[in-house]
Amino acid sequence: MKISFLGATKTVTGSKYLIEAKSKKFLVDCGLYQGQKEEQLLNRESLGFMAKDLDAIFLTHGHLDHCGMIPKLVKEGFQGKIFATAATIEIAKIILIDSAKIQESDASKYTSEKNPLSTPLYDAQDVQKSFELFSPVEFDHIFSCHGLEVTFRRAGHILGASCVYIKEDKTVLFSGDLGRLNDPLMPAPSEIHHCDLIVMESTYGNRIHSKKDPVIELEKILERVVKDSKVLLVPSFAVARAQLFIHYLSEIFSRREDLKIPAFVNSPMTNLVTEVYRNYSEQTNLTKESFSDSMSGVRFLEFSKEYSKLNKRKGPLIIIAASGMVSGGRVLEHLDHFGKYDNNIVLLIGYQGEGTIGHDLQHDKNEISLLGHKMTVKAQVNFLENLSAHADQSELLEWLSTNKNPEAKVVLVHGDEQAQLELKSVIEQKLKLEVDLSKVIKEIDC
Secondary structure, eight states, X not given: OEEEEOSSSSSSSOOEEXXXXXXXXXXXXXXXXXXXXXXXXXXXXXXXXOGGGOOEEEOOOOOXXXXXXXXXXXXXXXXXXXXXXXXXXXXXXXXXXXXXXHHHHHHTTOOOTTSGGGSOSOOHHHHHHXXXXXXXXXXXXXXXXXXXXXXXXXXXXXXXXXXXXXXXXSEEEEOOSOOOTTOSSSOOOOOOOXXXXXXXXXXXXXXXXXXXXXXXXXXXXXXXXXXXXXXXXXXXXXXXXXXXXXXXXXXXXXXXXXXXXXXXXXXXXXXXXXXXXXXXXXXXXXXXXXXXXXXXXXXXOOSHHHHTTGGGOOSSEEEEESOTTSSSSTHHHHHXXXXXXXXXXXXXXXXXXXXXXXXXHHTTOOXXXXXXXXXXXOSEEEEOOSOOSSOBHHHHHHHHTTOSOTTOEEEEESSOHHHHHHHHHHHHHHTOOEEEEGGGOSEEEO
């Protein structure tokens, strides 16, 4: 078995790993590079093989940086099966439909025909064709694919997320993105079964998450919101982050009647994803009834006439809207309105990528451009820590320590250089395992 590292080698997006075995070709994940123009151009580069020659894709979870290139391969001739858990398939469908819309919107910004970004990577029709290739698998069920033995096990992180074991003569484990060990919604990642090579994410390989209780911190913020009749604007990612934040809100509302104020979700994608979570709630730490109860503290808006009235409301009020990095979506309209007033609060609850409005606000740059004009954000900007869906360094180590094979080798992927270097050092010192960095190897035989 030969493994080539085609993405997420020196960065945290674009996950793609090519497996060549049994005279066949397989991909584990097929993600989109996200970020500035330089990163987007990477999506236009050749992967080094013909899409029609690819036999199958094993998808760890539905985030865009893991599934976003699938319609492009379908457009170029891929006709094999895409294996993923049922929940991952449902989330990936939502993500990919939205991605096609963004592709077309972004392409329209480039008028020059010579600019490679002026042509969408794929369209809605390509996305629909890719749906026909999805094949659902169950957690912990061993199945055969072109002579390989494949098993999906729980990775935590988000609904449906999996670690993928692929066995020929030896067994390779692809971690996908690993979740927290004590997440309120998602179970911890499954312990590692016997394997010979572990391809492991390193997103927070050089970071320990804050020990602050986000519920206590949020409660303090809500006390200020109620006392001074503020509007709390929460930019949020539609998958996992929004559901966790709403869960925390409901927890506070249930014991603090004085803090139970109107709260609205203005994000069609969040509505759809939350329904998927509800349908697969048995895969979370909550029952279907308790999950529904935890989501009942907010009102999910559906129609334009409902959300168009939000900007006319006064505090105390909570508005949760996409996007999480304030890089697009309906949150821009709310920021344009409520951000002008110093009595309001913008609460950032996730990673803010460089070049986004969220990143500027997090770093006290309040002079921003949005919706075609410049404005000064006078609202207070707060950051709520410890809502990450990614394991930190200590959690990565704890998961890796469950490895049943002391001779197993580790290759670090999906992390920037500093995160990989620090995690490599810690693993070698504490677990005595041999560690390579994907950025220094093009391929590996196993």
